[in-house]
Amino acid sequence: MAKKVLTTPISAADLEDIKVGDVIYLTGLLTTCRDVAHRRVIEEGRPLPVDVKDGAILHAGPIIRPLGDDKFQMVTVGPTTSMRMEKFEEQFIKETGVRLVIGKGGMGEGTMRGCRDNKALHCVFPAGCAVVAASCVEEIVSANWRDLGMPETLWTCKVKEFGPLIVSIDTHGNNLFEQNKIVFNERKDKVYADICQHVKFIK
Amino acid sequence: MTQAEAVSRMTDTMAKFVAFTGKRLPDDVRAKIKELAAQEEAPLAKAIYATMDKNQELAWKLNRPSCQDTGAVQFFLKCGTHFPYIDELPELLRNAVIQATKDAPLRHNAVETFDEYNTGKNVGLGIPSLFWEMVPGRDDCEIYTYMAGGGCSLPGRAKVLMPGEGYEGVTKFVLDCMTSYGLNACPPLLVGVGIGTSVEVAALHSKEALLRPIGSHNPNPKAAEMERLLEDGINKIGLGPQGLCGKNSVMGVNIINSARHPSVIGVGVSVGCWSHRRGHIVFDRDLNYTIDSHSEVDF
Numbered sequence: 001m002a003k004k005v006l007t008t009p010i011s012a013a014d015l016e017d018i019k020v021g022d023v024i025y026l027t028g029l030l031t032t033c034r035d036v037a038h039r040r041v042i043e044e045g046r047p048l049p050v051d052v053k054d055g056a057i058l059h060a061g062p063i064i065r066p067l068g069d070d071k072f073q074m075v076t077v078g079p080t081t082s083m084r085m086e087k088f089e090e091q092f093i094k095e096t097g098v099r100l101v102i103g104k105g106g107m108g109e110g111t112m113r114g115c116r117d118n119k120a121l122h123c124v125f126p127a128g129c130a131v132v133a134a135s136c137v138e139e140i141v142s143a144n145w146r147d148l149g150m151p152e153t154l155w156t157c158k159v160k161e162f163g164p165l166i167v168s169i170d171t172h173g174n175n176l177f178e179q180n181k182i183v184f185n186e187r188k189d190k191v192y193a194d195i196c197q198h199v200k201f202i203k
Numbered sequence: 204m205t206q207a208e209a210v211s212r213m214t215d216t217m218a219k220f221v222a223f224t225g226k227r228l229p230d231d232v233r234a235k236i237k238e239l240a241a242q243e244e245a246p247l248a249k250a251i252y253a254t255m256d257k258n259q260e261l262a263w264k265l266n267r268p269s270c271q272d273t274g275a276v277q278f279f280l281k282c283g284t285h286f287p288y289i290d291e292l293p294e295l296l297r298n299a300v301i302q303a304t305k306d307a308p309l310r311h312n313a314v315e316t317f318d319e320y321n322t323g324k325n326v327g328l329g330i331p332s333l334f335w336e337m338v339p340g341r342d343d344c345e346i347y348t349y350m351a352g353g354g355c356s357l358p359g360r361a362k363v364l365m366p367g368e369g370y371e372g373v374t375k376f377v378l379d380c381m382t383s384y385g386l387n388a389c390p391p392l393l394v395g396v397g398i399g400t401s402v403e404v405a406a407l408h409s410k411e412a413l414l415r416p417i418g419s420h421n422p423n424p425k426a427a428e429m430e431r432l433l434e435d436g437i438n439k440i441g442l443g444p445q446g447l448c449g450k451n452s453v454m455g456v457n458i459i460n461s462a463r464h465p466s467v468i469g470v471g472v473s474v475g476c477w478s479h480r481r482g483h484i485v486f487d488r489d490l491n492y493t494i495d496s497h498s499e500v501d502f
C-alpha cells in the first residue's frame with residue numbers, strides 16, 4: 001500500500017476519501033497548539049497569530065533547545081491528551097479553518113461535528129514515540145505567544161512525513177475511539193462471564 | 204575509599220542508571236513487545252509497533268529519553284541491615300535524581316501540592332518516593348527504579364470489596380479499569396493486581412507486581428491461574444497498541460497477594476505502559492554492582 005502523505009495547504013477534497021483507521025503522514029507546516037492557546041482564541045476572541053487555515057495543529061508540549069540567534073531545535077515532542085481541548089475544538093476548527101488536528105487519544109461529539117461540518121480530521125500520533133516525532137521536524141520556522149512558556153508556545157515547524165498519524169475522526173462523522181469502545185465493552189462482558197466460571201475460590 | 208568518596212560514587216552510578224532507564228526499556232519488556240508486534244496483521248497495529256520500535260532505536264542512538272514523559276521517579280529498596288551506606292540512601296537517591304534530571308535530560312515532573320509550583324528538579328516533598336524493605340543480616344542493597352508516567356499512573360485504583368463479591372468482583376474491578384482509563388495508558392500494558400485486606404496494602408502489592416518480570420508467575424497455583432485467566436481475557440478484548448485495536452492488550456498480568464481479614468477483600472490495580480521504565484540494580488557492600496534488568500548498558 002502506498003504511503004498516504006498530505007501536504008499543506010490541504011483542501012477539503014484531499015480529505016474526502018480518508019476514513020477512520022487510515023494511516024497518513026503530513027508534510028509541510030505543523031503548529032503546536034494546546035490548552036491556553038485554544039482558550040485565548042475561543043474565550044478571549046483573540047486571533048491566532050499563526051495562520052493555520054488549510055494547515056495542521058498538534059496538541060503537544062515539546063522540549064526545545066535554543067540554538068541562539070532566535071533559532072531552536074526540537075529535542076522531543078510527544079502528543080498530549082486531546083480530550084482536554086474538546087471543549088474548544090469545534091469552534092476552533094470553524095474559526096481557524098484548520099484541516100488536521102493531531103494529538104493523543106480520542107475526542108468527542110463537538111470535534112466530530114467540527115470535522116464533519118468544516119471538513120477536517122482528528123488524528124493520533126502514537127504516544128511514547130517522542131523521538132520519532134522530533135526527528136520528523138526539519139526546522140522550527142516561528143515561535144508565537146512565547147509569553148506562554150516553552151510547552152504552550154505556538155511552535156510552527158516544517159515537518160517531513162510526520163507520522164504515522166491514525167485517523168480517529170474523519171470528515172464523514174465517524175469516530176474511531178467511540179466505535180472501538182462499544183466493541184471493547186461487548187467483549188469485556190463476555191470475558192467477565194467466562195472468567196467468573198473459574199475463580200470461585202470462596203466456597 | 205573514604206565514606207564521602209563511596210557516597211559520591213554510588214550517587215553517580217544511580218544518576219546514570221536512572222537516566223539510562225529513561226531511554227532503554229528492560230530486556231523482558233523489549234522481548235515481549237517484539238513478540239506481540241510479530242502477532243499483529245492489521246496495517247494499523249503494525250504501523251504503531253513499527254513506530255515504537257523505531258523510537259526505541261532512535262532514543263538509543265541519539266541518547267535521548269524515549270518518551271517525553273519521564274515520570275516521577277520511584278525507588279523500591281530491599282536493603283540489608285548491614286549495608287554500610289544505609290543511612291546515606293535517602294539523601295543520595297535524591298541527589299541522583301537531580302543529577303539525572305540535568306544529564307538525561309528528564310522532564311520536570313515534580314509539582315509541590317497545595318503550593319502548586321514545579322520544583323524544576325524532579326524532587327519535592329516525598330519525591331522521589333522511597334519504599335523500604337529491610338533485610339536482616341544482609342549487607343547488600345537491591346534497588347528497583349521506576350518512572351511513573353502520568354498516563355500510566357492515571358488508571359491506578361484500589362477498593363475494598365465485600366467477600367460476597369468474591370474473586371468475581373476482583374475480576375470485574377480489573378476489567379473495568381482496562382476498558383476505561385487503561386485505553387489511554389498506552390497499551391500494551393503490564394497490569395499489576397494486589398490482593399489483601401485494606402486499600403494501601405492492595406495498592407502497594409499492585410505496584411510491586413509491576414516490578415516482577417514479565418512471564419513470571421505467582422507461586423500460588425490458583426493465583427497463577429487467575430493471572431493467566433486475566434491475561435487471556437484482557438487480550439481477548441483486543442485493545443491493541445495505543446488502544447486502537449489489535450490481537451492483544453497486555454504484556455502480562457502479575458498478581459501479588461497477602462492474607463485478608465475474613466470480612467473484606469482489598470483489591471488494587473496499577474498499570475505500566477508499553478514504555479515500562481523499570482530498572483533493577485544490586486550493590487554489594489563495596490559498591491560493586493550488577494544490573495539484571497538490562498543486559499546492555501552504556502555507562
Ligand code: SF4
Nearest residue numbers: 128270352354389476
Ligand atoms: S503512558 Fe507511558 S508511553 Fe504513554 S505517554 Fe505516558 S509515559 Fe509515555
